[in-house]
Amino acid sequence: MRAVSDAGPLIHLSWIGQLGLLERIFEEVFVPPAVRAEVLASPAGTLGLDRIQRAFAEGWLQVRTPTRPSRLSRSAADALDQGEAEALLLAEEIRADVLITDDAPARAEATRRGLRVVGTVGVLAQARDQGLVPAVLPLVLELRHLGQWMSERLVQTVRDEEAKPSS
DSSP states (O other), rough: OOEOOOOOHHHHHHHHOOTTHHHHHHHEEEEEEEHHHHHHSEEEEEEEEHHHHHHHHHHHHHEEOOOOOOOOOOOHHHOOOHHHHHHHHHHTTTTOEEOOOOOOEEEEEHHHOOOOOOOOOHHHHHHTTTTTSSSSHHHHHHHHHHTTTOOHHHHHHHHHHHHHHOO
16 A cells, blocks of 8 residues: 655654554555655654654655646645645645545545545554554553644544454
8 A cells, every 4th residue: 555644644653653653554655855854854852853764764754756736726725734735746646545644624635635544543543453553542642642632532532442342
């Protein structure tokens, strides 16, 4: 499976030492140049930056530039930052299996365009379902503690899902 990610999920997964899940779940992981610039712009010593730098150096996190001109509506272009817009356009152009983003306007535009979308929590859930992590809730709570905003509803959904007896 091919995935394209914007900055947020890369940053958040790197905070909790789980960035490598992307390499294990997806055959190819791409980011556009604006996302690469955004995630590498952090000052030295930023939590998770070394993990992101290593992913680029190892080559499994690949940079690819969208080649088609932007075909975003004015409202979509106004709602998205450059990295989110490039990620969405790249995912569409290369026919990625999934766009990884936590940004609500990017998710809405991608869905409107028929792209499959998953966020940080969705990646963690997929990793759990594949036996790569034992549970999502502790990771979600750690992300919240580190500063990632998540609705209480999302946290409760994860809590409820993991409380169900497995079949």
